[in-house]
Amino acid sequence: MSTPNRVVKTEVPARVIVTAVLIGVFVVGFVLVAVWQSGRGIAEARMTGKIVSKEFKPYPEPERQITLNRSGAVSGQNSDGEYLIAVEVPKNDGSKKTFNVWLNDKRRYDAVKIGDSFDVGPYLVPSK
DSSP states (O other): OOOOOOOOOOOOOHHHHHHHHHHHHHHHHHHHHHHHHHHHHHHHTOEEEEEEEEEEEEEEEEEEEEEEOTTSOEEEEEEEEEEEEEEEEEOTTSOEEEEEEEESOHHHHHHOOTTOEEEEEOTTSOOO
């Protein structure tokens, strides 16, 4: 005589299922709130103001400037001076703060005018 194969089914208590579901909901909720809050501070840090002055400070003689970009590529350009703009940014309390911004090329310096709006950062924040 052969013995029949037995299938053993264990019962999972309802308390274990409810606990697992609650832990899963808590973890997913925590991750969603963390992602939502992480982008909020950067968006509040965006500072845009008006250009109040432009200044060109020539070097005694032109120089070669070498830059390294984010991807690691090296580039060089000739520069005959520093291109500076002053940007006045309104703060939440009604006062204004002036930021000095160094531009790296004459084309960009010539493209902006006094009174134009200028974003002083952070540069990684997408525009609204």
